[in-house]
Amino acid sequence: MKAFKKLFLISFFLVSFGSQAQASVQSNLLDLTQVPSYLSEFGFFQDMQNQVPAEGVHPYSLVNPLFSDQTDKLRFVFVPEGQKLGYEKDKVFIFPVGSTLIKTFAYLNQNGSLEQQLLETRLLINTASGWKAISYVWNKEQTDAKRAIAGATIPTSFVSHEGKVMDVRYRAPNQNQCKECHQVSKVMTPIGPKARNMNKLMQYESVEMNQLTYWAALGWIDQNLKAEAMGDYADLSASLNDRARAYLDINCGHCHIPGGSADTTGLYLDFTEQDPEQLGIFKKPVAAGRASGNLKYSVVPGHAKDSILLYRMNSLDPGIMMPESGRALADEPGIQLITDWINQL
């Protein structure tokens, strides 16, 4: 499809979408001294229960999402009207103050017998004093979500990718746990929306198109922005190494990076790390304690079973498991991918 035709479609879509919108973003996002108690107060959605966004709030998705107990993640972004995003290669887009990233965690249970369940909605709001994380937990009636400062425990069941009903003690993190992953060198930052992780098709209301093209049409970013596309770790046609590194980057690299909350270990798993020892190869644990599982090294090439990295991905014990928070279940496809990767190293 030619670019101009795409742009035409987009403007048509925006006009029609805008005219239907019933709600608009209400709250003062620059100064959050009074944090709303309910998600509905922000006006991000014209239909809360069905997660239909309000005018100016746009859905997006990522090439590689973090594993979070097989939840479905519904992502939206709000950028104040007339504002632009900054771009720096390999970095998260620089959002203008007042922007908000909205992420609802849900079990949509599309392939099974259980009802759809919205669990929590996390907001990252770029206030005048930096990014702030606030999370809201959905009520039983699924009509609204209430602020959960200390997080919440939600025991529930869902239909797995394989169609099985599984139980989970789903844990919505508290505000401090948000920082564990989102803070680098003490500064809060989003993790997901990097150009390379956004460079993919998205099904919008009336059209499917590349998300970066869509953002350019909104006037948020430069139309000619040259972003590479991140390898999709589930894409079997990509090389095993690229897939494994993409997986480690999104699931581990936000903490295991210089300045991140796991940098005390000297184990760095972000996409850009090149030093083999720092990547865990024949690296002894530093402060793992019993989480070493009586194994000597983080990664033993050719021997996935002897690698602490994999032992901790497999574990469900809070004193052993990695990541430390954000999951209560093991990510079987991820474990298989990292097993294959280590075994061929």
Added chain:
Amino acid sequence: MLAAVQIIQPSNNAYQEIQEALILAEPGDVIRLTAGTFNLQDSLSLDVNGVQVEGEGMNQTILDFTDQQSGAQGLSVTSDNVTLQDFSIQNAKGDAIKVKGVTNIKFLRVKTEWTDGPKPENGAYGLYPVESTNVLIDGCVAIGASDAGIYVGQSQNIIVRNSRAEFNVAGIEIENSYYADVFNNVATNNTGGILIFDLPGLPQQGGHHVRVFNNKSVGNNTDNFAPEGNIVGEVPRGTGIIIQANSDVEVFDNEIGDNDTVNIAVVTYGNETDDEAYYPHPKSIQIHGNKFGPTGYNPDTSKGDLAQILYNLSGGNMPDIFWDGLVPMSQLVFGQPDDEKMIVSNNGDGTLLAIKPIGYMLPFLEPAILDINEFEGVITPLAKVEFDESF
């Protein structure tokens, strides 16, 4: 602004109440946990500067994590100017209290304990400040950690005093750290009493300026129960003090004895590493005025080579102080610079064994130095560690 004191009592909703208080606190606030046992299923965390979290006594206010379901610590702190005092943390699934990347942290009369005795299933660290500046640990107790009871890592300006470490693998460990005073502590029934270590491949390394004085490191004869892979898993049962790969360490006026293997070991980092910036040898070590009790009567030869080599070289007549003698190749040939030489002075009737690496490798040469007087020298005292403790 007037400091608010928030008082929280044990209840079924205690986790929620404590964690909300920790998040909503303002600088200057006090969060007081009353006497009693708080059963907590998820880890607690504090990220507000200038908050004091206090109990009503380390044996009165118990935060019990036996049923912990999520989170890798009992309590984690990531904010500056924080005081933790008068409570205990029991049976955390991972580390008991982790404090990362802060300036000014005080632990006063805090206890961390795994109550089921020394077991590899216990969490790694009791008190665990890391990447921090101005760390005060005073009057604390650490029991049962499967790595170190009191562990200060990658930090600077550190005082550990008047504390007690028992039934841990390492009682007190200062690792990859600068400027530490460790004094008036008791380390007993650990595998190793007091460890001054430096490891490669970390953001901060090259540990230096550590004073260890007026401590009792006695009867550290618990079998090593650390899970394999961890560096302390290599510590033989029955070691009083180990200095590994640090520079400018002064060990004086301690009482060290009844340790199965050796009272003091000064050693090189023994594993391979690609880290070219790392210096694996100890240097500028001073050991003086210590009072030694019996040692070496039941050496643990199951962990590493240390005890076996020591036993062979001493003919069973085990010394109080051991140095592995390893230095860079150039120094083997031309000798150590004077200011890097180990000084051992005025240790009563203490004995010493230092390996002579060339003699050890070649036949017909003496493999070791046994005369402690060869290390006699003038002590150059290190400066006291001081910082404003009134935050």
